[in-house]
Amino acid sequence: MSAEDALKSKFSGDELAFSQFRDNHRVVVPAAKLFEILAFLKNEQHFDMLAEVTAVDYLEYDGAKDRFGVVYVLVSTKSGERLVIKTFVNDPEPLLPSVYSLWKSADWLEREVYDMFGIRFSGHPDLRRILTPDEFTAYPLRKDYPLKGRGERHNFPVLTRAES
Amino acid sequence: MAMKDVPDNIFMTSLDAAASWARSNSLWPMPFATACCGIELMATASSRFDLARFGAEVMRFSPRQCDLMIVAGRVVMKMLPVLQRIWLQMPEPKWCISMGACACTGGVFDTYAVVQGVDRFIPVDLYVPGCPPRPEQLMAGIIALQDKIKHGGTLNGTEFGKRTQPTGPTPYDLDELIRIREANEKLISLN
Numbered sequence: 001m002s003a004e005d006a007l008k009s010k011f012s013g014d015e016l017a018f019s020q021f022r023d024n025h026r027v028v029v030p031a032a033k034l035f036e037i038l039a040f041l042k043n044e045q046h047f048d049m050l051a052e053v054t055a056v057d058y059l060e061y062d063g064a065k066d067r068f069g070v071v072y073v074l075v076s077t078k079s080g081e082r083l084v085i086k087t088f089v090n091d092p093e094p095l096l097p098s099v100y101s102l103w104k105s106a107d108w109l110e111r112e113v114y115d116m117f118g119i120r121f122s123g124h125p126d127l128r129r130i131l132t133p134d135e136f137t138a139y140p141l142r143k144d145y146p147l148k149g150r151g152e153r154h155n156f157p158v159l160t161r162a163e164s
Numbered sequence: 165m166a167m168k169d170v171p172d173n174i175f176m177t178s179l180d181a182a183a184s185w186a187r188s189n190s191l192w193p194m195p196f197a198t199a200c201c202g203i204e205l206m207a208t209a210s211s212r213f214d215l216a217r218f219g220a221e222v223m224r225f226s227p228r229q230c231d232l233m234i235v236a237g238r239v240v241m242k243m244l245p246v247l248q249r250i251w252l253q254m255p256e257p258k259w260c261i262s263m264g265a266c267a268c269t270g271g272v273f274d275t276y277a278v279v280q281g282v283d284r285f286i287p288v289d290l291y292v293p294g295c296p297p298r299p300e301q302l303m304a305g306i307i308a309l310q311d312k313i314k315h316g317g318t319l320n321g322t323e324f325g326k327r328t329q330p331t332g333p334t335p336y337d338l339d340e341l342i343r344i345r346e347a348n349e350k351l352i353s354l355n
Contacts, residue, residue, distance in 0.1 A: 132277070
């Protein structure tokens, strides 16, 4: 039985949307069920590797109902299968459960999503910024962030020649 | 003693001029090379262009042994504290060349992560434009800096103490403030 069939039978009461493009299998799941579904895929469907966590900002996107899509790419090292799990969160406090307890690789991946999109992960052991400096206050990959010019420069001293 | 009695191998000059002459012909560059300008900097020091002709070939990677910082390439915001610390660690007298479009103005990297010109945060004596500048351009810059040192230098560096204003524009320029305001207005109209 494929992982998708297992999901269909196990979570038959929930609104799961399945789609496929060539060998790319995708499932859209409700955010409330996300952790349960990922735990099922890890523990009972041998998806033992979390390859990627990333996010998409759907601000002003045609036909989009939600602000952020968060994407998890799972890989089974036994069978080589890949499964893309997607869920949606919204402003003002985008929050998802951390999957650090399932896959240790979620540590930095979730920190990157937090850094770039401001989506928080509850239960993450160390949710700090990972790429931008600690003083940074914005989330640069959000669509409402200006494309040009802006840098969070307020915390750096300006040296003059007389004092240096 | 009349001037005619002075032997041929004795020169009359001021101490400032003598010190500046010595310093200008023995610049020790600190290569702060972060991008493709760094490759041109290496080419300048290599045999084809031979920076040694101008007495500036001794690249030292310790700021304590240098007196000319060459910022070659883009500097990201996270690198800026490092750049400032290296500049502060260099002993006096010291000079700074901002090499290439990115170090001078941010170049094409007009983003949140890149410093829009190092002169906003550290003092700069000379700008070398280009993307990246040819080695000849950098050598022209170093010769111009030697000129500057020879003509304005003093023995105890009083010309540095007079530069109490930052070299570049303020970290926030007008365009940037306008963009921030527009972005906020757009955000309000969306919500």
